[in-house]
Amino acid sequence: MPQSASQPVPAEQTGRPNPPPQVAPIFEQPGVLTPKGSYVLEPSVQFGYSSSNRVSLVGYTVIPAILIGLVDVREVKRNTLTGALTGRYGVTSRFELEARVPYVYRSDSTVSREVFTGSSTEKVFDATGKAIGDVELAARYQFNDGGADKPYFVSTLRFKSRTGKDPFKVVTDCVTRCLGNTTGTGLPLDLPTGSGFYSLQPGVTWLWPSDPAVFFGSFTYLRNFKRSDVSRKVINGEEALGTIAPGDILGFNFGMGMALNEKSSFSIGYDHNSVGRTKQNGVTVPGSVRTQLGTLLLGYSFRISPKTSLSLSVGAGLTRDTPDVTLTIRVPIAFF
Template sequence: MGKHVARLGAAGLAAMLLAPVVHAQQPPAADQERSSELATLKAELAAQRALVDKLMRELQAQQSKIERIEEKRDGTGPALADLALPPRADELLLSEQRGTGGQNGTVPTNVPAPANNRPPPTPVPAQPAPRTAATQAPAQPQQNTAQNTATRNERDQRPPEVAPLFEAPGVLTPRGKVIFEPSLQFGYSSSNRVALVGYTVIPALLIGLVDVREIKRNTFTGALTARTGLNNRMEVEVKLPYVYRSDATVSREIFTGTAAERVFDTSGKGIGDVEIAGRYQLNDGGPDKPYYIGGLRYKSRTGRDPFEVVTDCQTRCVGENVTGTGLPLSLPTGSGFHSLQGSLTWLFPSDPAVFFGNISYLHNFKRSNVERLVRNGIREPLGELEPGSIIGFNFGMGLALNDKASLSLGYDHNTVARLRQNGRPVPGAVRTQLGTLLLGYSYRFNEKRSLSVAVGAGVTRDTPDVSLTVRMPFTF
């Protein structure tokens, strides 16, 4: 009995001594779970650090590109052509803020641009990424967001484009882009002329002849225009027009003594005067800051000369022995003179509108030994002719209707000086005022194609009664 009790006591003592050892060799399930969570957190932290490092490298690369652009502007960095970057920010905003858009698409106009055109830092995801292959999935959206933000901030610096009303566009073509623009213009004008040849006995009685003429004129001009950007500040343009004209004159020939009216129809068609132009952006504008664009246009005399068409006169068209109507039997398609025009355009964006204007001066070069061709192949010498110079100005406002359409209102005015012959003003020649009210509409179908329509109404006697211009530029 005593031995048995002694054995039981020894066994209990051994169990008490071995219990901590067994407990140490077999950790509980809670410790195993805690160790697993710790390993998971370490893996997630490593994946997140890799993601942050990748985003920081991308951000530093973008900042480096922007700094090189700024160095190039100061003349201390490499050429922009070596950087393979998009066009300059301040020259892209003009087509991106308004409904007509530009060659690179449309972006919102209310996104503020950061200082120095630097993209804002990309946010880091707050939640840890899982340990699977999907860990890298969030990196692509973040990368695209950073690139889109940088592109948007650059484009927001471009001046806004408006529906075109005048000959010269307001937005310069980006470097490397080519715009091919077919256009069609129609103009109609009518005028009445009354000439009294005789003498008056009393104010109500005229002894002599009355020459009454009513002229209806229609002009169609189809043109192919191509322009390209030499750099992000300068573009060149070539315009090739084709002209069709028709005139109908209802008159009674003077000195004939008859009251019968006759209709004199004449027309002409052919290549017009080819034009070459260049435009250069003078400054860096921005929101509530004007943009200034200088332009220079040269007009040749490739069209049919007014002095090459036959005039309806038997011998001479001036003096007392006038026979015939004195009107051309066919109409010219060109002006007959070389011209050079300088202009300055300004655009002032004030969201949601854009105000614009232009001043210009056109000089017509004089010609010597000019002769007019009459019937029977006779040439009548005219001597030296110098057309009057033209001073012009226009202004208007463009308004975006939505992200694709825009509307423009404007006024165009030109003052034409007197024609001079042999250094003296031609008798009867006066300074002419041409004023036109313009309404334009533009719709952008996509990034590469748009449609513009402009309607003009003459407000002075010598201006065409109505003009209609349709343009459809294509960007390549």
């Protein structure tokens, strides 16, 4: 429900802290807290497309040097469709809880050629995967009362589960193992829908109303927890991998939003994540490098009714490992 950044409702009139101004959402973390005793249901759909010469992109398979075997990968075309239902509840005027349940459908087409076969002919290997994704739980707390030319600060703590299909549980096209096996491609026969690791992400979001715009951003740190006694599935067996520790992720974003009229608003922003190297049994995996993910985002929000809004955002990847384009539609519905 976008509104002008220069017209916050005084706290003395509402009996509760001034809420941050609302802008068209383009990042995962909302800046506006749910009022006390109210809840919001937000169905959303996100489509992502990427084309890369690396078979593993951050988000699902974080250990490319481990999972890739006997193919010379030329290009990977990846389509990802995620439908999610997010619920938020205002515990107090400054504190809210959130739960998000996603369902993921993925489709990969890998253009490559098999090695050790003497063939130079490129082939296309197709794989799909669909299942529930990683369920997330979050809590947010508003530190202060902001206002016109005064910033708001909101802290966030997010926990990501392992409910999605595990990358280590999908079957890899190898009879016993990839290295030295000339009959397998080393590619997964179906695709995971989760990261395979528990993670915890603290962060802080700031919003600064400055007529006629609202400036906003956040800083986050995502801690991935290592897994021990990990093995991956191959045809007719399993291969032990030991202890896998994916790299942690440092992230920040910033943007600006403006109210176009009483019902609509527009936002533009940039989101960046720096993903650390993956370790196997305490040693950095060969070929694992720190990855930079940068996305430029544009968003538009329209208030359908006093309790319902429609938000659309478009993201364009600015680095090689970032999805080329993402389209997200959200429909938050408030219940008072």
